[in-house]
Amino acid sequence: MKIKKYVAPSMREAMHRIKKEMGSDAVIIDSKKVKKKGPLGFFVPRDIEVTVALDGSPRKDFSAARKEMVMNRSMAGEIQELKSLVQQIVTRRDSPEKEEGENNTLLQKFYQRLVDNDIDSRIALEITDEIGKEFPQEDLEEDKMDRVIRDKIARHIKSVEYGGQGQVFCFVGPTGVGKTTTLAKMAASYGVFKKKQVGLITIDTYRIGAVEQLKTYSHLMGLPLEVVMSPQELEEAVERMKHLDLIMIDTAGRSSKNSYQLGELEGFMKVLPQAITFLVLSVTTKGKDLITIAENFKPANYHSFIFTKLDETDAYGNIFNTLYHTSTPVAYLATGQKVPEDLMLAREEHMINLIMGADGK
Ligand SMILES: Nc1nc2c(ncn2[C@@H]2O[C@H](COP(=O)(O)OP(=O)(O)O)[C@@H](O)[C@H]2O)c(=O)[nH]1
Ligand SMILES: [Mg+2]
Numbered sequence: 001m002k003i004k005k006y007v008a009p010s011m012r013e014a015m016h017r018i019k020k021e022m023g024s025d026a027v028i029i030d031s032k033k034v035k036k037k038g039p040l041g042f043f044v045p046r047d048i049e050v051t052v053a054l055d056g057s058p059r060k061d062f063s064a065a066r067k068e069m070v071m072n073r074s075m076a077g078e079i080q081e082l083k084s085l086v087q088q089i090v091t092r093r094d095s096p097e098k099e100e101g102e103n104n105t106l107l108q109k110f111y112q113r114l115v116d117n118d119i120d121s122r123i124a125l126e127i128t129d130e131i132g133k134e135f136p137q138e139d140l141e142e143d144k145m146d147r148v149i150r151d152k153i154a155r156h157i158k159s160v161e162y163g164g165q166g167q168v169f170c171f172v173g174p175t176g177v178g179k180t181t182t183l184a185k186m187a188a189s190y191g192v193f194k195k196k197q198v199g200l201i202t203i204d205t206y207r208i209g210a211v212e213q214l215k216t217y218s219h220l221m222g223l224p225l226e227v228v229m230s231p232q233e234l235e236e237a238v239e240r241m242k243h244l245d246l247i248m249i250d251t252a253g254r255s256s257k258n259s260y261q262l263g264e265l266e267g268f269m270k271v272l273p274q275a276i277t278f279l280v281l282s283v284t285t286k287g288k289d290l291i292t293i294a295e296n297f298k299p300a301n302y303h304s305f306i307f308t309k310l311d312e313t314d315a316y317g318n319i320f321n322t323l324y325h326t327s328t329p330v331a332y333l334a335t336g337q338k339v340p341e342d343l344m345l346a347r348e349e350h351m352i353n354l355i356m357g358a359d360g361k
Helices: 013-021 058-072 074-096 101-117 121-134 142-153 179-193 211-222 230-241 259-270 286-294 315-325 348-356
Strands: 004-009 027-034 045-052 169-172 198-203 226-227 246-251 276-282 304-308 330-335 343-345
Touching: 004 013, 004 027, 004 121, 013 027, 027 304, 101 121, 101 142, 101 315, 101 343, 121 142, 142 348, 169 179, 179 198, 179 246, 179 304, 179 330, 198 211, 198 230, 211 226, 226 304, 230 246, 230 259, 276 286, 286 315, 304 315, 315 348, 330 348
Parallel strands: 169 246, 169 276, 198 226, 198 246, 276 304, 304 330
Antiparallel strands: 004 045, 027 045, 330 343
């Protein structure tokens, strides 16, 4: 009796080769899935290894081969395994359209969607890989998987809203991300629309013109502004404004790589233990840089993020990558240059929709 193993990507292809090489009298005595090697091993559909026997009468050979196998695998559980394998083969033969790897293809599709939305490929792989392990293949269908992925993403997303009287809001972050503009949007919302008493302070003493920008807003909105140069001056200015409903403090943009500038900022923040500090980040910044910035700004003791310039991209995976690595809540999202309208409170459901794709699916 001749016994031969065939390895092929699908049962159909294995059968084709077996028929061609061994003829139609060959009998399948075993089949199992075997792993393929590759960089994305999980997503590469498994090969199928089929063992066939050929010699004399097919019926006789089949039973002989089966006996041989049963002898080799003496345990009853393994006979059961053989039975289920035969069942699988019969089922597959009855529904040839259900190709091996079909469900992995669905996972791969989701993986691709996450990566297309700028989610770090390693995180996307981790999420889809987990799903592949957690759910039996027959449970993997598109709508369910979409919900499962959303749940997994939701675990890393938190929004936060601050209220109450006598608060001090402080805006820190790199240059040009929209700190002053966002502050102006919030100042207008509280000071003009909600009729709160708002005071502005800037420690933006690096860039000529930066103070002017905030001065213009303070004149337009009729809000008091103080310019401070040292931590002590800041402390005094906050003390002078303590009767107001809300104090907003703008800071100079700092390079997250400049430890002197960050140390200086830390000195200012130390005199404001009561402040709520926002780290303002632009979604147009490269993914890896966002995480580095979030890490390097830690000495400023920020409480939450504000993501800006959402209008300048269609892929929001960057937000997720940052939250995944930092576990920090998000307070606001800025969606344009217009003051005050292009600012919204961050909502978890909205962020998940953005991260899963601009169409919200
Ligand atoms: N497209 C877009 N531009 C923004 C947004 N927020 C701020 N900007 C623009 O980004 C530039 C820098 O803003 P600015 O507030 O001066 O940044 P800062 O240096 O962090 O204070 C300005 O031209 C703003 O109009 C936003 O959400 N979307
Ligand atoms: Mg500024």
